Amino acid sequence: xxxxxxxxxxxxGIAALIFAVVLWSLGNVLLPFILGGxxxxxxxxxxxxxxxxxxxxxxxxxxxxxxxxxxxxxxxxAIIPTLVNQTVSLFNTAPQVFRDLQAFLSEKFPSxxxxxxxxxxxxxxxxxxxxxxxxxxxxxxxxxVASLLSIVTLFVIVPVVAxxxxxxxxxxxxxxxxxxxxxxxxxxxxxxxxxDRVLAGFIRGMGSVCMILGVYYAGALWLVGLQFGLVVGVxxxxxxxxxxxxxxxxxxxAIGLALFQFWGDWVWIxxxxxxxxxxxxxEGNVLTPRLVGNSVGLHPVWLLLALSVFGxxxxxxxxxxxxxxxxxxxxxxxxxxxxxxxxxxYLGLGQEHDEP
Numbered sequence: 001x002x003x004x005x006x007x008x009x010x011x012x013g014i015a016a017l018i019f020a021v022v023l024w025s026l027g028n029v030l031l032p033f034i035l036g037g038x039x040x041x042x043x044x045x046x047x048x049x050x051x052x053x054x055x056x057x058x059x060x061x062x063x064x065x066x067x068x069x070x071x072x073x074x075x076x077x078a079i080i081p082t083l084v085n086q087t088v089s090l091f092n093t094a095p096q097v098f099r100d101l102q103a104f105l106s107e108k109f110p111s112x113x114x115x116x117x118x119x120x121x122x123x124x125x126x127x128x129x130x131x132x133x134x135x136x137x138x139x140x141x142x143x144x145v146a147s148l149l150s151i152v153t154l155f156v157i158v159p160v161v162a163x164x165x166x167x168x169x170x171x172x173x174x175x176x177x178x179x180x181x182x183x184x185x186x187x188x189x190x191x192x193x194x195x196d197r198v199l200a201g202f203i204r205g206m207g208s209v210c211m212i213l214g215v216y217y218a219g220a221l222w223l224v225g226l227q228f229g230l231v232v233g234v235x236x237x238x239x240x241x242x243x244x245x246x247x248x249x250x251x252x253x254a255i256g257l258a259l260f261q262f263w264g265d266w267v268w269i270x271x272x273x274x275x276x277x278x279x280x281x282x283e284g285n286v287l288t289p290r291l292v293g294n295s296v297g298l299h300p301v302w303l304l305l306a307l308s309v310f311g312x313x314x315x316x317x318x319x320x321x322x323x324x325x326x327x328x329x330x331x332x333x334x335x336x337x338x339x340x341x342x343x344x345x346y347l348g349l350g351q352e353h354d355e356p
Contacts (some may be wrong), residue, residue: 023314025319034320036161042204043162044169045190060168065159075257162231191331192350198327202241210240213279217250220275224268227261237277241303242285251276300327 023030043064050060165172180188214237221229236250255274262268306326310318340346 018058023317031317031320033161034317035158037165038203038320039158040165040169041199042207043166043194045200045204047166057167057170061163064166087331102308132270142301159197179269191335194335195324195328198331199324202327203323205288206241208291209283210246211235213237213240213246213283216282217254218277221254221272224271224275226258226272229254236279247276247280258278262274 046064047057047060050063050321051057055063055218177185177189214234216233217236218230218233221233226232232250235253236246238246239249240246251273254276258272259267262272303323303326305318306322306329310322310325312318314321
């Protein structure tokens with residue numbers, strides 16, 4: 001005999017509360033396991049594809065591990081040092097950039113920047129603040145990362161956890177499936193498939209889109225010769241998961257820097273604009289439809305709310321689990337709405353409901 005609904009809700013509510021308390025109290029301890037699980041989840045389709053080609057699960061995991069290590073070594077040796085140097089230089093040269101902007105406005109629009117005007121003082125203070133606060137932000141971030149993610153965690157525990165989870169992923173999923181209460185197995189499986197579809201579409205799809213656009217923007221701006229082009233490209237790529245924000249922020253930064261660097265040579269300024277315009281065209285017409293699809297169901301406002309709430313409650317770990325939890329809650333909310341529309345509370349007594 002199945003447990004009453006009220007009793008089931010009590011048990012599931014207690015389980016959710018325990019999960020939240022554990023996440024809040026053991027966030028730093030759980031961090032490498034959450035990172036490893038996220039990496040394994042993203043790479044599981046690749047392992048399945050290699051298995052379909054004839055490799056065993058262990059061989060597929062070994063191939064993915066070797067390729068990932070090679071990519072990481074290349075990034076550490078060739079890309080990351082340049083990215084860090086350009087970021088530091090961008091913060092340091094911010095006051096000079098704003099002084100150049102002030103000189104340009106003084107020459108073209110002398111009435112706007114009179115001595116002691118609010119606009120003049122604002123431009124000067126913003127440049128100095130970016131240099132000072134930007135350096136402090138980088139130092140604080142590096143110090144926080146150093147304390148939160150130790151070298152051992154980054155380079156040993158997370159990869160080891162990811163490899164073991166990737167190797168045993170299918171077996172773990174099967175064991176969890178076998179533990180689902182029999183009365184709710186069909187419903188839970190349906191919800192799990194929907195959550196996986198949303199997560200796969202958003203995390204894997206948008207992750208691929210962000211990576212492709214980041215490489216495209218950074219490489220194209222580097223070929224053009226734009227200063228700090230690598231930083232701008234990476235920032236634009238990382239922000240692409242929010243529609244239009246990556247292109248707007250990256251485009252404004254790149255075109256603004258191009259105006260100072262290539263002033264008078266309008267061809268290169270137009271080329272920088274064309275890079276972001278073409279990136280938007282490729283994203284909207286090729287990458288997003290193919291890699292993400294049209295039915296992910298994660299609205300940008302819902303995503304930002306989840307990131308803000310979980311980030312403030314659980315810190316960095318909360319940011320990592322925000323997207324999966326937001327996706328799961330969105331799927332459950334749509335499921336409950338469908339159940340509500342088919343219930344007597346919505347339909348009333350004696351009314352026919354002809355909707356599917």
